[in-house]
Structures are given as C-alpha cells and as structure tokens.
Amino acid sequence: MKPDAVLKDLQKKLGANILEARIAEHAEGGKKKHVAKSIWVKVGKSAFKDAVAELCKMHPNIYFAVISGCQEGDIVELNYHFSFNYAEPGEEFFVTLKVALPKSGLSLPTITNLVPGALISERETQEMFGVRIEGIPDPRRIFLDDGFPQGVFPWRRDETGPQKLVKKINEADE
C-alpha cells in the first residue's frame, strides 16, 4: 500500500476521530535521491485502539518501532511509530499515531494483543511518563530500578520530572 492509500483508508474508517493528518516528505541520497515519506496522524484517545487495529488489518505483520512522546503543560502526547512495506526495496514508510492524553486521565489501552513486540515500549511509557497502560500483560518497571523514587517520571517536564534528583556540581554535600 502507498502512503496516500493508507491515510485515505484510515480517514474512511475513523472519520471524525482523526484530528490531524499529514504526509511528510524528505529527499536524501548521494547521486540519486530517495524521497522518504512518513504519515503523521493524530487520533482521539477513544479511537486509538481502533486506529491500531485498522493499521494491523492493512498490514498483517506490521512493524512497531517504539513509543516516543513529550509532555507540554497539561497534556502528555504519545507517538506510536509503525512501519509499512518493510522488506520491499525503497517502499518502506512510517506511520506515526499521535494521541494526546490530559494529565487528569493518563491511561491508554495496551496494543500487545495486536502487536506483541510493543511490550517493552509500553512498560517504558508507564515508568517514564506515568501513563497507565490498561491490560498490559507485564506491568513491572523495565529500565528504571525498583529503588528509583515512585512518582518521579524522567520524561516529564513538570513537578514530577527528574530535576530534583539532579545534584548541581557546584553544590556541596550537606
């Protein structure tokens, strides 16, 4: 499937639940250039799982790379990066599903029943952003030690961020 067809299909199936959508292009190469395309789709929280299911229907062995994200004000925005058409020379492109979660409702359903390879990333999202992944088969921490303080989320920029754990080099020990 081509990027335009994937986006059209998603828009048809999810309708108004797609809040924003764009296809980005970037040309790169030596003497010949390859135009790398990527789809960025923002979906509502309620339609997130349906969007993943639709992608999995379009590409049965979809490749899931990772969950990235950031926190801005009262919103934690997560990006789920999927890839289409891998193993086809020059045809691969990325689909990024963006979902914005208000701090008052930091939870999202697991996608491990659709993409088992997402487990590590979901565990990481839980501990780094404090987003509760509902139905995650293994909710333990993965990259943070069990002794790391509870309620500190290293990828947040608010009062729960890691700033207070950082000791300034010019501050003497008490």
Add this chain to the structure above:
Amino acid sequence: MKGQWCFMAEKETMRHGKQRLDTGAGRGDEETMQHAKGGTSFTISIGPVHPALKEPIQLDFEIEGEKVKNADLRLSQAHRGIEWIGTNRNPIQILYLAERICGICNVCHTLSFCRAVESIANIEVPPRAQYIRTVTAELERIHSHMLWAGVAAHELGFDSVMHYTWRAREKVLDTIEILTGNRVTKGMPTIGGVRRDFPEKHHKRILETVGFYKSIFGKLQDMLLHDPVIEARTRGIGVLKKEEALALCAVGPTARASGVKRDVRQDEPYAAYCDLGVRAITPKEVLGEVHGDVFDRIAVRLAEVAQSADIIEHCVRNIPEGKIVFEEKPIKVLAQLRGAQGEGIGRLEAPRGEVFHYVKMTGQEAPYAWKVKAPTYSNLLSILPMMREAQIADIPIIAASIDP
C-alpha cells in the same frame, strides 16, 4: 496471544514458594541456585555482573534439569538518562552525547540524530558527505561484526578463533584511526555533512583494508561455518522462527537470520545507499535454507562483512567531488536550527539492526523531545523464544547471538 510473549512475571518466578537469591554482584559468585520446595525446577540468576555478559543486565532462568523453561530479563542497571540530558543541550552538543550511547555503533546514533534534525530543518547534505558517511558506517559494521564473531567464539569456548578474528579486526580499527583520528569513537557525522574529508592519499589505505577482509573471508568461513564443533554447538540452538521474529518486531541480523528480509539500507535507502541497491542478506542467500538458529546468525553476519567490503570499495571508487558539509561554521548551523520547528525521524541500519531517533524541535536551542531506540531494544523480547527449551550450557551463546 495475550501474555504469550511476556517474560515470566514476578509471581511466577516465586511459585513453589521459592525466593530468588541475588547473585551478589561483584562478589564473583557465578550462579546462585535455590532448590524448589516440592518441585524439580530451579531459578538461576545470572548477572547483573557476570563473566558471560558484556553489559549489566540480569537474566533469571527457570530451569528443570538442564533445560530452560522460562526466562526473565532486568535491564535497570544502566539507565543514564541520556535523552533527558539531551533536551538540555543544543543539537551540536548532542552529537557528542549521541556518539556515546553505544561504543561500537557511535556513527549510527550520531547519524540517526543528524538525519532527524536535517529532515526537520530541511537541510540538504552534499553527495560527497553522503559517501563518506556510508564508508564510515560500513567500516563500523565490519568492526562490529568482527568483534562479535570473536565474542561468539569465546562464548563457545573457542578462544583461538576469538584471537584470530580480533587480530583481523585490528586492520579496520587502524584504518578508522587514520581516517578519523580515533580508533573507535569517530566523531565524523555532523548536521548537514561530515567533519573530515577522505583525501586521495587515504583511498589507497581504505581499498587495502577492504582487500584484506576479502582475502581472509574464505578462512573466516572455514573457521566459523565449516567447523564441525561450531556447527554442533550452534545448529538448532536458540531458534527464532520467522513468525516470532515478525510478531516481536525483531530487527537487524537477528531478524534476517530468521528469514525476514528487512534492512533499512534496502527498504528506505539513505546516504549513498540510494546509488548502491543494497539487498538484505538472509541465510537463504548464504546457505540455501533458513533455520533461524545461532548458526544462521553467524552466517548472516559473516556475509555482511563481505557485503560491507563491496559497498566501501564501490563508494571509494565512485566518490563524487564537492563540499563535505552544507555549512562549515557550527554557529551558523545553530542559528538556522533555532528557527526550525517540527518533528522528525532519523533511522538507519546499524550493525545490530535498526537505530531510530525521534526529535521534536520547537524553535528553541535545545530539542523539546528526543527519543532513542537502539537495535537491542527491539530484539530483547526475542530472547524468550530463543531460550525456551535451551540447555544451560547454551545460555551464553544464545544471549550473545543477538549481539546485545
């Protein structure tokens, strides 16, 4: 399928009323076992510091007799908060930080970050720089695969092969030193190009290195693929089926050895790979059939050394003339990046698999968000199906076979 691919949960580890004992990191204890009450299974903890492991991770195995029944992995010993540090630095400073994410694939992480930033700021990299990037990345691949071949031989108890492969690796390290000034940390990619040119006088040295690896390739094949002891220790061991590799989103030689033909250089060509037509190597091309075991992973990596040698030779012979960076003064690059807004993905094929960097810039000096995915991150879950039903003696080579 829910839960099928999970590592064993804590409560499962503790069933039969067992208590897992710590290995006593650094005390030199190899393994600590505690007998199950009323059962025949044991739990063995290996790590976080253990002679068979190269990085601080802890592997817990549920063992019945000599067989592994289940495995668990704890990675929390080495979280350094690099992404958080990066969001307090400007993109030029991050290059040095990204270079230190992984000692061996330092070009890959820096280059991925550069590609993400270049796509956000719409920076066009000169073709000569793309060729130099490709040559450096492929020299790194040869270095990494030769290092891994030695580690694999060592894990099998075949130290003479380890010494041979590591001695052969010196050639590429010396060449990297001549080209970049350093043996390992190369400091080559920068935003919009590379930091050093390859002058004409160095081309001969690169071609000589390539010729050396081509000349010893037959010997390496004999030692690693035609040796009955290595075959007996690796054939049918640590099998990852194709459907498992696909479901668990495995990458790099781990996925290719299971028959998944994915390689970023082929699927989404970048740098000079657009001119090369690189194709993913699976055991089918090398051996004629796919088993998805440790032997296949050795065969794929070995074939990739030869493939890298061909790529380097082609690039050196066809390198275009021109600039090596779009803007030489870092201060001007930073001024341009300060106005850049948006999100970008930078990815490429590192020796271990796909490296993925996500960068979000909001017009400030430092990126607002930076996410790094190293290849082992994607291959971790694959350890579980590989380890199930394995013998205790095969644990080190299976763990090493994903090149963690």
